[in-house]
Every structure is written in structure tokens, then in C-alpha cells.
Amino acid sequence: MSIAELPPDGTKSKQAERVTTTKLRAMKERGEKITMLTAYDYSTARLVDAAGIDAILVGDSLGQVMLGYDSTVPVTMEDMLHHTKAVSRGVQRALVIGDMPFMSYSVSEEEAMRNAARFLQEAGARAVKMEGAAVAPTVARLVAAGVPVMGHLGLTPQSINVLGRHRVQGKTREAAARILRDAIRLEEAGIFALVLETVPAPLAALITRRLSVPTIGIGGGAGCDGQVQIVHDLLGWYPDFTPKHARKYADLGAALGEAFQQYREDVRAGRFPAPEHSFPMDEALLEGLEGQAEAG
Numbered sequence: 001m002s003i004a005e006l007p008p009d010g011t012k013s014k015q016a017e018r019v020t021t022t023k024l025r026a027m028k029e030r031g032e033k034i035t036m037l038t039a040y041d042y043s044t045a046r047l048v049d050a051a052g053i054d055a056i057l058v059g060d061s062l063g064q065v066m067l068g069y070d071s072t073v074p075v076t077m078e079d080m081l082h083h084t085k086a087v088s089r090g091v092q093r094a095l096v097i098g099d100m101p102f103m104s105y106s107v108s109e110e111e112a113m114r115n116a117a118r119f120l121q122e123a124g125a126r127a128v129k130m131e132g133a134a135v136a137p138t139v140a141r142l143v144a145a146g147v148p149v150m151g152h153l154g155l156t157p158q159s160i161n162v163l164g165r166h167r168v169q170g171k172t173r174e175a176a177a178r179i180l181r182d183a184i185r186l187e188e189a190g191i192f193a194l195v196l197e198t199v200p201a202p203l204a205a206l207i208t209r210r211l212s213v214p215t216i217g218i219g220g221g222a223g224c225d226g227q228v229q230i231v232h233d234l235l236g237w238y239p240d241f242t243p244k245h246a247r248k249y250a251d252l253g254a255a256l257g258e259a260f261q262q263y264r265e266d267v268r269a270g271r272f273p274a275p276e277h278s279f280p281m282d283e284a285l286l287e288g289l290e291g292q293a294e295a296g
Contacts, residue, residue, distance in 0.1 A: 016092035019054050021127060021148045021192035024095070027054070027225070028214040034193075034226025036216055037234065040066050040083045044231060045090030055095040057129065057228060058084040060102070060158070065232045072157045075101040077115055081123045088124025097150055098125035102158045105130055105138060112138045116147045127192065131156040133182030136189040143190035151186040153179055154220070155198035168219075170199045183207045195228065196220040198245065219245030 027034050036055040039045040040062045048056055062083055063075035084098045098119035105112035112135075119125040127148035130139065139149045154169045170176040180203070183194055193214045196204045201221025208215040208224050217224030232238065233246035239253040266272035 019093060019095040021095065024054065024193055024214050034214055034216060036226060036228035038230045039087050042086045042090040045087040049091045049094045053094055055097060056087060056091060057097045058087050058099060059230065060099045061230055065230065073102045077101060077104050081118060084119060084123035084125050095127060096125045097127045097129050098123060099129045105135060109138045109141055113142065113145065116142050120147060129195065131158050133185050136185050139186060139189040139191055148192050149190065150193045150195060151191040152195040152197065153182050154196050168198050168200065170203045176203045179203065180207055180210065183211060187211050187213055196224060
């Protein structure tokens, strides 16, 4: 489906076949790679969905790329719900996954249940994502209540204040064994998929072979069942920085900068707007109008 075929008002097409969690598992069983991207707004979500991407993660990375924070920690539930609603309105096919933000599921299982329900009931997401293995009991309760949960191991950005900095996880035998154990624990709790972030490729491939649920890599190598990238990295939104795990498929940041500069120069030089950008009228209608207006 091309972007031109999408309804302009964002209404859902009855013919669009939704991607579900069970379809993702079937893709793994067939050996078919899964594609996932982040999106944080309606317009981007429409384009990502029209391109046939299987899943869209409304990541708490919006804290950095959309809100200007230096980490994901300040992101709130209200931030996430606001952006997830916008994304959901732009999607017809892809599985929309809401990223549960810092401390929205760690205080108590009851609070986690309430917040996860808000993603599905208020924001239109059809699954949520949670970081770490300590949440396994909460995952089990959510799944039992009908909330699909995606796990996330390796580099867990919400734990940056504990980790100290972004670095590869699982490089030692002990650390690799822990991540493998955590992955099995989360699978047993009922996750439908697992994000493996910034872990050595051989370890990610081993976990992928061991699990029956799909693994989605971001810096986990080609051995994962699928890949996820932050859309701003893929588009080259920040010309001076591309993470090691990302490939820049466009140089949008530079193109946008050039467009903004050209617009500024055209306005200042009087080249824009040109007659074709303006609306004409019979100027005879303006005769005497100024005096009439001053007379009240």
C-alpha cells in the first residue's frame, strides 16, 4: 500500500490485515525476518506503516529525540500516552507497541496493570514493552489479563544510572549466562517477543536459537529474528552522529537544514512567496475600501 492510498483522515481500512503477536511468532517459525521501527507521531507512523514495517515501537527514546532529555528516565506515562495515541491514529496494519516508561511498572504489580491497561484502552496500542527480567512475575500477570508483553534485555536504557554509560552487555561468560537465563525466564513468563539491545552477536544468536518467541535485535547482530531501529538514526536526522548499530538510509538532517536555509534566503530576498503561491482577486473591489474602513 502506498502513502497515496491511505485515507487522508487517518481512518482505518477494513481491508488492512493487522499484524498480531501470533503472526510475529509464525514469522519466526518460517524463518521470515521481522521488521520494526520506532515512531512518535501520526505522520511518521503513516509512512512507516505504508512501507510495510511489521511493528512500530513508540519508544521511550522519544525523551531524547522528541523532548530533548539526555536519557529516557524523565519520560512520563502522560508523555508516552500522548505520543502513542498519535501513532495509533496513523497505523492500519503494523503492531503498535507502547514502551512503558521508567518506574511505571516497578513500584507494584497493581500499578503496572493500571498503566499497561491505559496503553491499550486509551492510547490504542496492542502490546507493551518492559525492560529487565525482574519484571517476570508482572509479565505473567499482564499476559494472564490479556496484555501482550514484549521483553527487553541487554542494554536497558532506563537503568542508565546503574549501568553508568551505554556499553555492550554480556561480554563475559558470567554476564552472557545471566542474560540467557533472564531470556528463558521472560519466555516462561509469557512474553511474545524479546528485544536484545547491544549484546554480542554470537550471544544474541544463541538466545534466538534457544527461545521459541522472536528476538528483535538492536545492536544484536543478524542472528536475531528481526531488527528494530530508532527512525531518526535510520533517516540520518542528526548528521554528526550515527550509532554503531545503525545504518543511515537517508541524510534527512542535512537535507532539512538546507531546505530551512533556502527558505530563509528566499523570504529575505523576496523570492517567496511568488505569484503562484498567492491568491488573486479583482483589485477593483478594493477601490475606496480604505476610506470606507476608516469611516467605520
